[in-house]
Amino acid sequence: MSLSKYLVYATILSTFVLIVWGAYLTAGNWGGDCGTTNGGSLVSSDWPYCNGSLAIPNPAVSYGSLVEYIHRTLSVVVSVFLLAATVAVWRMKPRPVPVARAMLLTLLMLVVQIGLGDVVVNSDLNAIVTAVHLANATALFAVMVIGGVYMHIHEKR
Numbered sequence: 481m482s483l484s485k486y487l488v489y490a491t492i493l494s495t496f497v498l499i500v501w502g503a504y505l506t507a508g509n510w511g512g513d514c515g516t517t518n519g520g521s522l523v524s525s526d527w528p529y530c531n532g533s534l535a536i537p538n539p540a541v542s543y544g545s546l547v548e549y550i551h552r553t554l555s556v557v558v559s560v561f562l563l564a565a566t567v568a569v570w571r572m573k574p575r576p577v578p579v580a581r582a583m584l585l586t587l588l589m590l591v592v593q594i595g596l597g598d599v600v601v602n603s604d605l606n607a608i609v610t611a612v613h614l615a616n617a618t619a620l621f622a623v624m625v626i627g628g629v630y631m632h633i634h635e636k637r
Contacts, residue, residue, distance in 0.1 A: 484572055487565035488579070488631045492624050494561050498554040499617050505551045506614075510544030511605045514552065527552070527598065555597070562587055562624075569631070576634035582627030589620040 505511055514530035514537075530537055530549045537545035566583040569576065596613040603609045 482572070482635065484565065484568040485631050485635050487561065487568050488583070488624075488628050491558065491561040491565045492621075492628050494554070494558045495617075495621050495624055498551070498558050499614075499621060501547075501551050501554055502614070502617065505547050506605075506610060508544060508547060509605070510547045511610075512548075512601055513542055513544035514548040515601055555594070559590060559594075562590055569627075576630060578630040579627045579634060582623050582630065586620055586624045586627065589616060589623065592616055593620060 515526045526532065528534065530545055530552070531542070537549050539546040562583070566580075566587050569580050569583050572580075593613070593616050596609070596616055600606070600609050600613045
């Protein structure tokens with residue numbers, strides 16, 4: 481099994497974990513806990529900081545901040561995996577074209593997803609924006625899984 485295949489599968493798995501963690505974050509209504517507030521209303525997402533610091537938040541002080549911090553960290557991990565997997569697949573000889581296209585589309589969808597994440601937090605966790613964020617994440621994951629299936633087929637040849 482090639483490194484590219486491992487990277488694609490690791491990206492799929494880490495994306496699934498990120499989506500599940502994002503659901504946990506949303507269910508607990510902790511989506512704005514790393515941002516700056518003014519009178520109880522979220523003012524800024526404070527990215528890449530969490531409450532003005534890059535340090536891991538103390539769960540005894542703010543469990544929600546820790547949950548959001550983990551979500552942000554997982555999003556960085558997924559982004560790195562996806563970028564590495566996309567580059568690895570595009571460098572394969574012969575290149576599995578369906579996989580390469582799926583990974584490129586997923587990378588573009590990730591850029592949209594990151595922007596939507598910022599809008600979710602800065603919209604004071606608006607339910608419609610949050611639903612669009614989840615819908616894009618689900619579509620992104622589906623395209624990634626399709627790429628993984630094509631990668632499995634390519635590696636079987």
